Amino acid sequence: MKEEVDQIVLGFTKAFKALQMYGMNHSSFRNFYVPFYENISEFLSKNNELNLQIDKFTIHHDNRIVYKEEEMDLSIAFRLFKDGVRSIGFMGGITSDELLLLLDVISQSKKDYDVALGLWECDFSHISFYVVEEEEVLDYRVPDVPTEFVDYDEKLKQLILREKIDIDAVIIPDLKPDEVKNLMNNITDEEKASILPLVIKTLTDFLHTERSKEVIDGLIELLESCVDTKDFYNARRIAYKLKDYPEVSFIERFENATTIMGFKEMVNVPQNELFNEFLAFIGFFSKKSVPFLLQLLSLAGRADRLHSLRHRIAYIAQDDITPIAEFLKSEDTMSLVSAIAIIGIMRNIEAAKLLQPYIDHPDARVRLEIIDALGNVKQPDLLVQYVKDPQMEVRIKALRLLAKLKFPQMYPVLLDKIKDKTFLDLEFSEQREYFNYLTANADSNLVQILKSMLYKRKWFGRKKYRVMRRLAAIALAQIGSSESLEALRIGAEKRNKDIKIVCELVLKGKSK
Amino acid sequence: MSIYTSGKTIVALLYPLLKAVQVYDVNNDVVINTAKKFVAFMETLFSTISSLEFVRYRDYIFFNKQRLKYEIDSYANLQFLNSRLKILRIKSLTFLSGIKHQEIIDFAVIFKEDKVTFLKQFVLKRYPHIKVEFLKAGEEADEFMEDGKFTKRTYFKALKVTKNMMQNLWSGRPVDVKSSRRIVYNLVDTISRDEFGILALTTIKNFDEYTFNHSLNVGILALALGQRIGLDRRSLARLGTSGILHDIGKVEISKELINKVQKLTDQEWETLKMHSNFGVREILKTRGLDEISMIAITVAYQHHWNYDGTGYPLREKEEEPTLFSRVVRICDSYDAMTTARSYQPIPYLPHFALRVIWSNQNRLFDPILAKVFTQLLGIYPVGSCLELNTGEVGLVMRQNPGNIGSPIVKIIVDRNHEKTDGRTIDLAMEVQTKIVRPTYPQMYGINPSAYFL
Ligand SMILES: [Fe+2]
Ligand SMILES: [Fe+2]
Numbered sequence: 001m002k003e004e005v006d007q008i009v010l011g012f013t014k015a016f017k018a019l020q021m022y023g024m025n026h027s028s029f030r031n032f033y034v035p036f037y038e039n040i041s042e043f044l045s046k047n048n049e050l051n052l053q054i055d056k057f058t059i060h061h062d063n064r065i066v067y068k069e070e071e072m073d074l075s076i077a078f079r080l081f082k083d084g085v086r087s088i089g090f091m092g093g094i095t096s097d098e099l100l101l102l103l104d105v106i107s108q109s110k111k112d113y114d115v116a117l118g119l120w121e122c123d124f125s126h127i128s129f130y131v132v133e134e135e136e137v138l139d140y141r142v143p144d145v146p147t148e149f150v151d152y153d154e155k156l157k158q159l160i161l162r163e164k165i166d167i168d169a170v171i172i173p174d175l176k177p178d179e180v181k182n183l184m185n186n187i188t189d190e191e192k193a194s195i196l197p198l199v200i201k202t203l204t205d206f207l208h209t210e211r212s213k214e215v216i217d218g219l220i221e222l223l224e225s226c227v228d229t230k231d232f233y234n235a236r237r238i239a240y241k242l243k244d245y246p247e248v249s250f251i252e253r254f255e256n257a258t259t260i261m262g263f264k265e266m267v268n269v270p271q272n273e274l275f276n277e278f279l280a281f282i283g284f285f286s287k288k289s290v291p292f293l294l295q296l297l298s299l300a301g302r303a304d305r306l307h308s309l310r311h312r313i314a315y316i317a318q319d320d321i322t323p324i325a326e327f328l329k330s331e332d333t334m335s336l337v338s339a340i341a342i343i344g345i346m347r348n349i350e351a352a353k354l355l356q357p358y359i360d361h362p363d364a365r366v367r368l369e370i371i372d373a374l375g376n377v378k379q380p381d382l383l384v385q386y387v388k389d390p391q392m393e394v395r396i397k398a399l400r401l402l403a404k405l406k407f408p409q410m411y412p413v414l415l416d417k418i419k420d421k422t423f424l425d426l427e428f429s430e431q432r433e434y435f436n437y438l439t440a441n442a443d444s445n446l447v448q449i450l451k452s453m454l455y456k457r458k459w460f461g462r463k464k465y466r467v468m469r470r471l472a473a474i475a476l477a478q479i480g481s482s483e484s485l486e487a488l489r490i491g492a493e494k495r496n497k498d499i500k501i502v503c504e505l506v507l508k509g510k511s512k
Numbered sequence: 513m514s515i516y517t518s519g520k521t522i523v524a525l526l527y528p529l530l531k532a533v534q535v536y537d538v539n540n541d542v543v544i545n546t547a548k549k550f551v552a553f554m555e556t557l558f559s560t561i562s563s564l565e566f567v568r569y570r571d572y573i574f575f576n577k578q579r580l581k582y583e584i585d586s587y588a589n590l591q592f593l594n595s596r597l598k599i600l601r602i603k604s605l606t607f608l609s610g611i612k613h614q615e616i617i618d619f620a621v622i623f624k625e626d627k628v629t630f631l632k633q634f635v636l637k638r639y640p641h642i643k644v645e646f647l648k649a650g651e652e653a654d655e656f657m658e659d660g661k662f663t664k665r666t667y668f669k670a671l672k673v674t675k676n677m678m679q680n681l682w683s684g685r686p687v688d689v690k691s692s693r694r695i696v697y698n699l700v701d702t703i704s705r706d707e708f709g710i711l712a713l714t715t716i717k718n719f720d721e722y723t724f725n726h727s728l729n730v731g732i733l734a735l736a737l738g739q740r741i742g743l744d745r746r747s748l749a750r751l752g753t754s755g756i757l758h759d760i761g762k763v764e765i766s767k768e769l770i771n772k773v774q775k776l777t778d779q780e781w782e783t784l785k786m787h788s789n790f791g792v793r794e795i796l797k798t799r800g801l802d803e804i805s806m807i808a809i810t811v812a813y814q815h816h817w818n819y820d821g822t823g824y825p826l827r828e829k830e831e832e833p834t835l836f837s838r839v840v841r842i843c844d845s846y847d848a849m850t851t852a853r854s855y856q857p858i859p860y861l862p863h864f865a866l867r868v869i870w871s872n873q874n875r876l877f878d879p880i881l882a883k884v885f886t887q888l889l890g891i892y893p894v895g896s897c898l899e900l901n902t903g904e905v906g907l908v909m910r911q912n913p914g915n916i917g918s919p920i921v922k923i924i925v926d927r928n929h930e931k932t933d934g935r936t937i938d939l940a941m942e943v944q945t946k947i948v949r950p951t952y953p954q955m956y957g958i959n960p961s962a963y964f965l
Binding site for chain 1: 746861
């Protein structure tokens with residue numbers, strides 16, 4: 001027994017020294033710690049407990065000194081003793097975590113650190129300790145009982161009457177099983193629940209009655225810790241309240257590169273709710289944050305996230321286009337694209353001018369974004385050139401927007417293109433956009449033109465021309481006037497199979 | 513499994529067996545199965561521990577030196593074991609490795625008998641795996657009169673810390689947060705070692721400095737109630753802190769108003785009610801926003817919220833006070849009623865304060881907590897003075913767990929209405945001595961707390 005205890009205390013000492021020297025994650029510490037843990041576990045499995053008494057510089061077991069170190073900084077005994085710890089006990093079942101926690105507490109070197117408090121707060125199950133406080137002088141004197149006459153019986157009667165106390169009511173305080181269950185559930189629920197929302201509520205309720213610097217500062221402190229832990233739900237609730245105090249600047253502290261780049265995991269966080277809370281929170285940000293948020297944007301991996309974030313940034317920037325315009329100079333294509341997109345979202349009149357230099361940008365992604373932006377700011381004349389863009393995707397997008405924005409100036413140009421035989425070389429999806437444009441910008445002539453396309457007799461290139469019939473038929477259906485529909489119905493009666501089939505098909509689709 | 517949980521489990525398994533032999537024949541399956549279950553569990557423990565020892569001391573049950581606390585889910589089991597051990601005058605009961613279910617059934621059968629029969633039967637039949645140690649003559653009577661030096665030391669240290677804290681706040685001086693944190697843990701330790709002892713000290717009420725005593729007393733009562741409902745130490749530390757700090761907002765209210773004797777005007781009453789709000793700020797100021805102070809903030813804010821939705825500060829319908837706030841609500845009311853203050857020079861007798869709590873469950877107080885609070889303090893809480901049918905007056909020294917109407921009393925006034933340093937009686941044991949009614953100790957020039965120092 002003696003040797004075993006000596007062995008354990010020696011192991012304890014070595015582990016403690018190693019911890020001070022190397023820290024907990026170092027392998028050298030592990031080398032000392034593991035045998036210590038094994039020794040003490042083995043001892044406890046045999047003896048069930050090990051109690052050590054603490055003196056100023058010594059540790060005792062069974063009235064025998066097992067440890068002595070008089071150098072205050074190095075002495076385990078002194079560290080425990082100075083804060084009132086007078087004994088420490090280890091019990092069978094001790095876990096490695098508990099032992100590590102104990103070593104951690106004892107080795108804390110902060111000047112004001114209270115080892116006893118540290119031990120208490122660990123809430124060990126297999127380590128017990130005994131703490132004494134300094135001796136207090138009992139200066140309490142039992143007060144004299146007043147000597148003047150009081151009719152106590154009368155007082156008692158009054159009390160019983162006033163409180164309507166039923167002095168004979170039977171008191172049986174036994175709990176029913178479901179009451180016990182309720183209480184137990186209540187306890188575990190409250191232990192699990194976070195206190196944070198309740199504190200936020202309490203502090204904000206406080207502010208209903210009185211403006212208090214301490215309470216506002218408290219909320220700001222909570223806000224900081226929420227942002228730190230990425231708890232944007234609660235952060236938003238706090239920010240919402242603090243907005244009532246325009247003179248309190250609570251958001252500026254977050255509007256810097258470090259903090260905002262710290263949010264990068266939020267951009268692609270899998271849960272939409274978390275992302276939306278984040279999005280809502282940054283709604284409190286000011287224009288100042290825009291450059292940093294734009295950097296954050298480049299990390300977005302999902303199209304929907306990119307979309308939401310761009311809208312949010314546009315909202316944060318309000319009418320001020322300057323910080324975003326800055327990003328137009330970006331070397332990075334994605335940043336450029338985002339900047340263009342946001343300018344589009346902002347619908348700023350200056351936008352067209354700003355975007356001008358990028359209209360012929362060699363990267364199709366940029367041109368696509370420009371089209372969207374020009375569409376948003378309603379500048380169809382600038383879109384015209386994209387109808388001849390080398391990239392089909394770009395052409396289609398431009399056509400689509402021209403159709404949407406109703407820009408009849410292009411009507412003859414596009415009609416000429418359709419009539420040109422090179423039109424048949426285009427892909428169907430692009431061809432459709434031409435016809436969509438025509439129907440969107442239709443004039444009274446269009447039905448006639450389409451009708452003649454639909455009914456046109458072809459001796460050569462019949463097969464190739466089928467697509468033109470189809471496009472014309474679809475366009476007629478889209479126009480949907482009595483005249484255009486009549487044209488389709490007549491077509492369906494034609495003997496020419498090409499005409500008949502396409503008209504039937506389109507009418508069928510229409511009736512669906 | 514920790515010693516504590518093991519002990520709790522054994523008691524939980526022993527209880528149905530002791531009950532079963534009262535109802536069924538020893539050969540009944542119910543008896544045999546409960547005994548087997550009990551033995552099977554003990555065997556798992558015997559693989560690491562050679563003997564399982566229960567010691568009864570001052571109505572506390574210790575299992576292998578660990579005190580088993582009276583918790584809500586173990587209350588009935590523990591108090592039954594305690595009362596049997598007490599009646600049989602058993603000091604310790606030990607089970608040894610190798611015990612079989614038949615031996616434990618035989619023992620359970622005699623364990624339900626009276627003292628004389630038990631003794632005779634225990635000697636007659638051999639119980640090789642059960643050891644019993646009896647109390648010596650006179651040992652029981654005065655055992656609880658031993659001074660709980662540790663308990664008192666903690667109480668007065670805590671009082672000093674509470675007083676310093678509030679006085680420093682009052683005068684705008686910095687508060688020593690470290691010592692107030694330490695003292696709460698000390699109180700948690702004390703409550704688990706000597707619940708009855710520290711509860712007795714809550715009868716100390718200092719008229720002139722009642723706010724300090726009141727704050728501490730509420731903290732202690734809350735800890736005792738928290739322990740009864742099975743809160744762990746970490747939660748207890750939070751609850752205790754919240755209890756001590758519940759009225760801290762009063763430091764923002766003038767002493768004249770707090771000590772005003774005359775009836776308060778509506779305006780003054782509204783100001784006084786603001787102490788719930790002010791508590792939030794005071795806790796923020798002194799302790800910042802760690803986990804414990806966040807809880808204390810909510811309790812300070814909610815401690816006048818009633819169970820039925822009334823109370824102050826005003827709240828929204830769906831807002832309910834937290835468990836801790838409901839605990840403090842009860843303890844605060846009880847201590848306030850039993851404390852003499854400027855506008856209440858004659859306090860409520862503890863018994864009537866308890867009745868007020870009892871009759872206001874559901875309205876003001878959480879009914880479940882009101883019940884547990886009644887279990888904790890008993891019908892005649894510690895510090896009560898009782899007129900007995902012997903013509904004497906007894907002071908309630910502490911509760912009898914499981915027998916809430918029959919506390920342990922010390923005779924302090926004799927038949928001739930003279931103060932006396934009389935004997936101590938366990939009213940649950942001396943059934944011929946009966947309570948006539950509770951009475952005011954002041955009538956005999958007595959301050960009950962003097963007897964607990
Ligand atoms: Fe209060
Ligand atoms: Fe109070």
